[in-house]
Amino acid sequence: MTECLYSTKEVCELFDIKRDTLRHYEDIKLLIPYEIQSNNYRKYSRANIDTLIDIRKYRALEFSLENIRSALYESDYSVIADHINEHVKFYSEQLIKYTLLRKKAMSDLNYIRLITSHLSVITETDTLDLFFIPFVTNSKSPYFSDLKAALNNLQFFTSAMISGEGLPKDYGFGLITEKKFSDFLGLTNGIVIPGTKVVGKIVDYTHGGGLNNHLLMILKTLLQLCTTAPSTKSIPSCSHAFTIKIIRNINITLSL
Numbered sequence: 001m002t003e004c005l006y007s008t009k010e011v012c013e014l015f016d017i018k019r020d021t022l023r024h025y026e027d028i029k030l031l032i033p034y035e036i037q038s039n040n041y042r043k044y045s046r047a048n049i050d051t052l053i054d055i056r057k058y059r060a061l062e063f064s065l066e067n068i069r070s071a072l073y074e075s076d077y078s079v080i081a082d083h084i085n086e087h088v089k090f091y092s093e094q095l096i097k098y099t100l101l102r103k104k105a106m107s108d109l110n111y112i113r114l115i116t117s118h119l120s121v122i123t124e125t126d127t128l129d130l131f132f133i134p135f136v137t138n139s140k141s142p143y144f145s146d147l148k149a150a151l152n153n154l155q156f157f158t159s160a161m162i163s164g165e166g167l168p169k170d171y172g173f174g175l176i177t178e179k180k181f182s183d184f185l186g187l188t189n190g191i192v193i194p195g196t197k198v199v200g201k202i203v204d205y206t207h208g209g210g211l212n213n214h215l216l217m218i219l220k221t222l223l224q225l226c227t228t229a230p231s232t233k234s235i236p237s238c239s240h241a242f243t244i245k246i247i248r249n250i251n252i253t254l255s256l
Contacts, residue, residue, distance in 0.1 A: 005034060005043040015052060030069050031055065061087055100184055101155055126197055131182035132162060133190040134174040146189040147175070156181040162191075 008019055022042070025031035031052055034045035044052075051072065058068045063083055071080045133150050136143050150157050160176040179192060 003034070003045055005045060006049065008042045008044070011044050011049070011052070015056065025052075025055065025065075028065060028069075030065060030072075058083075096184065100181060104156065104178075104181070126195065127193075128195045129179035130176055130193040130195075131179045131187065131190050132160060132174055132176045132193060133187070134172075142189045143174075146187045149185060149187060150175045150177075150182075153185055156185065162193075 006014075008022060011017075011022065012019055022031065026033060026042075031048060033042040034048055035043040037043065054072060055068055058071060061083055063071065067079050067083065071077075133147050134143050136147060138144065154175075157175040157177045160174060162172050162174070162176075182190065
């Protein structure tokens with residue numbers, strides 16, 4: 001049976017990789033072409049293609065090239081099992097993350113739908129536990145590391161202004177989210193605002209008073225807030241005022 005051979009160009013186009021990548025795999029003896037012709041052209045066999053498929057699969061699982069070689073040529077199944085187990089854990093965490101984000105998006109969407117009928121209407125409602133992280137620039141602040149983590153996970157947060165008794169001085173501006181989201185992210189250095197009954201009003205700061213649909217970022221944060229100053233004391237249950245950005249120019253003002 002005649003061996004079916006493929007040119008470098010065909011392999012590169014099919015796998016969407018560069019010639020330099022194939023040459024590097026050859027240099028480190030990870031993928032040796034079936035044939036190297038006198039004009040220096042390479043030809044790849046079906047066995048080469050099968051190997052390249054495995055290489056790409058393992059690279060997608062973030063195996064190092066050294067570990068791929070071990071898996072392919074040394075039958076080191078323990079290496080394969082360890083890496084796949086890491087990915088099982090990773091995908092499990094991602095599943096939890098996107099399940100939470102889906103719930104948040106659905107909640108945000110339902111909330112946005114209520115905006116048009118509740119603008120400027122004062123209502124009383126129950127809030128969930130919230131987690132507020134003050135915006136600080138001092139790297140020595142106990143809030144700094146968690147603020148940076150929050151800024152890298154803004155799909156869970158929105159901006160907020162908070163004032164009231166018991167709050168640290170100059171810490172009224174920051175990021176806020178439901179506490180279950182901050183718990184998922186492992187954030188602990190912030191102000192926890194326990195769920196309670198609140199009186200709130202949605203305020204539209206746009207000049208026209210209407211919603212600009214293409215600007216809706218659905219950054220809702222639920223109208224909730226709750227606080228435990230970083231590993232010290234809980235903020236007493238006193239009078240507090242909160243302004244939370246829901247979407248562009250749409251804010252919620254709450255009083256506890």
